[in-house]
Amino acid sequence: MSATPAPVADAADTPSPSPSQSQSQSQSQPDAPAGADHRRAPLVLRNRAFGAVWLGQVLTQAAVRMFQVGVSWWIVAYAVPEAQGLASGLFMAVCTLPAVALAPVVAGAVARCAHRSVLRTAAAVAGAASAALALWAYGGGLPLTTVYAAGLALATCQAFFDPCLTTSVPELVDDADIETATGFELSTQSLAGLSGALLGALTVDRAGVAGLAAGCAAAYLGAAVLVASARFRTLADDGADAADGAAVPAAPARRRPLTRILAELPSVRRILICFTAANLFTAAVFVVIPLYTRSVLSGGGGTVALLEASLGTGALVGAFTGSRVPGRPTVAGAWCLGLMALALALPGLFAQRPVVAACLAVAGWCAGAVSVRFVALFQRMVPTADKPGFFAVMQAVLGASLPVASLVFGSAGDLVSPQTLCLVQGAGLLPAACALALLGSRTPGPGAAAPAGGER
Numbered sequence: 001m002s003a004t005p006a007p008v009a010d011a012a013d014t015p016s017p018s019p020s021q022s023q024s025q026s027q028s029q030p031d032a033p034a035g036a037d038h039r040r041a042p043l044v045l046r047n048r049a050f051g052a053v054w055l056g057q058v059l060t061q062a063a064v065r066m067f068q069v070g071v072s073w074w075i076v077a078y079a080v081p082e083a084q085g086l087a088s089g090l091f092m093a094v095c096t097l098p099a100v101a102l103a104p105v106v107a108g109a110v111a112r113c114a115h116r117s118v119l120r121t122a123a124a125v126a127g128a129a130s131a132a133l134a135l136w137a138y139g140g141g142l143p144l145t146t147v148y149a150a151g152l153a154l155a156t157c158q159a160f161f162d163p164c165l166t167t168s169v170p171e172l173v174d175d176a177d178i179e180t181a182t183g184f185e186l187s188t189q190s191l192a193g194l195s196g197a198l199l200g201a202l203t204v205d206r207a208g209v210a211g212l213a214a215g216c217a218a219a220y221l222g223a224a225v226l227v228a229s230a231r232f233r234t235l236a237d238d239g240a241d242a243a244d245g246a247a248v249p250a251a252p253a254r255r256r257p258l259t260r261i262l263a264e265l266p267s268v269r270r271i272l273i274c275f276t277a278a279n280l281f282t283a284a285v286f287v288v289i290p291l292y293t294r295s296v297l298s299g300g301g302g303t304v305a306l307l308e309a310s311l312g313t314g315a316l317v318g319a320f321t322g323s324r325v326p327g328r329p330t331v332a333g334a335w336c337l338g339l340m341a342l343a344l345a346l347p348g349l350f351a352q353r354p355v356v357a358a359c360l361a362v363a364g365w366c367a368g369a370v371s372v373r374f375v376a377l378f379q380r381m382v383p384t385a386d387k388p389g390f391f392a393v394m395q396a397v398l399g400a401s402l403p404v405a406s407l408v409f410g411s412a413g414d415l416v417s418p419q420t421l422c423l424v425q426g427a428g429l430l431p432a433a434c435a436l437a438l439l440g441s442r443t444p445g446p447g448a449a450a451p452a453g454g455e456r
Contacts, residue, residue, distance in 0.1 A: 043184060060126070064196070071209070073293075076294050077301075095154075098152065100399045102160075106160055110164045147209065197312055271333075275398060285360070289311075291413045310360040315364035317368065330439045343362040
């Protein structure tokens with residue numbers, strides 16, 4: 001559970017389509033009567049291309065989350081008799097590593113290649129990998145290393161799919177619909193992750209890894225077909241439309257080194273340090289949940305699904321309500337981290353299923369609320385020209401804590417009880433909460449503008 005999610009794409013940073021592009025897009029979207037925009041159909045219905053790609057995103061993100069949760073539970077409950085914590089922690093580390101390690105490669109591929117080709121290839125390769133694992137599992141004798149390799153392959157494909165989808169939004173919708181499309185995309189991440197987490201452990205209990213992999217294969221291959229059926233526009237300098245092309249940026253802006261950006265934004269630098277430290281403890285929840293379910297609650301896949309659903313639902317509600325939390329972002333963030341520390345620690349003292357589910361819902365809400373407040377703060381404070389580089393590195397820095405947390409807490413789970421791990425999570429968040437509280441008076445409030453050197 002990362003303390004800050006992928007940043008919301010800024011509509012001001014996206015080039016406006018040329019007249020010919022607008023005309024081309026309008027052919028695929030029915031006209032709405034003047035003054036009746038509020039009565040128009042949802043974007044995914046009136047724009048068939050975006051609707052197909054959006055549904056493909058739902059399928060891929062639900063599949064990868066279902067696979068990760070399902071395999072983590074399979075390792076703890078069925079596959080590994082000893083050192084279950086290390087085995088599940090290593091699996092989660094493998095699944096989180098590609099998004100960090102391949103960030104430069106992904107950025108280059110998305111910049112050079114046709115976006116539709118990248119999306120459908122990533123989905124198709126993931127579908128083939130899942131299908132191969134399903135066939136192997138049906139045949140029996142499935143090695144643990146093979147499951148790890150499949151998890152690495154799916155995570156690698158998703159590392160290409162997600163940023164490419166975000167980048168390709170201007171090729172699918174008109175400029176006026178970019179914010180709406182971004183909203184669909186971000187809400188999909190939470191909803192698809194929630195549905196995938198619900199299905200993962202339950203599928204393993206009922207159909208094993210073979211059924212899990214078969215379901216993932218169907219979702220990925222369906223996504224590949226949907227993406228292949230969508231029409232992408234080319235954002236070229238001359239405004240020409242094409243069915244399948246990569247976005248060609250207009251005159252690239254000069255980008256400054258990240259060290260210089262952060263040197264001019266000391267408050268942002270300190271906040272990133274706080275959240276990187278916090279993520280070392282919050283991200284461990286995905287390893288702790290299956291261990292806690294097996295060792296403390298003596299539950300099955302249904303219990304894992306309940307706990308994952310509580311966490312995901314809380315995060316989703318927090319994302320929608322976070323903007324209403326009063327106070328400066330640093331002060332509100334400090335209170336949210338403090339509340340999250342309490343929520344993650346309480347299961348270490350009270351081992352009742354309803355208590356644990358409620359605590360995870362609170363922890364998820366805190367994470368979602370913090371995410372909204374700080375992504376919005378960074379959007380205001382970081383100059384427009386520096387945002388692409390800043391947000392890319394922000395994700396890499398915060399994401400780097402995920403494999404570390406998975407390995408450390410997974411290994412510790414073989415030495416101490418999951419209840420002790422819960423207490424460690426809570427205690428580990430307190431220094432980050434205190435540090436954010438100390439930053440409160442130094443950080444600009446909601447009305448702050450971006451510093452000189454860029455526009456908001």
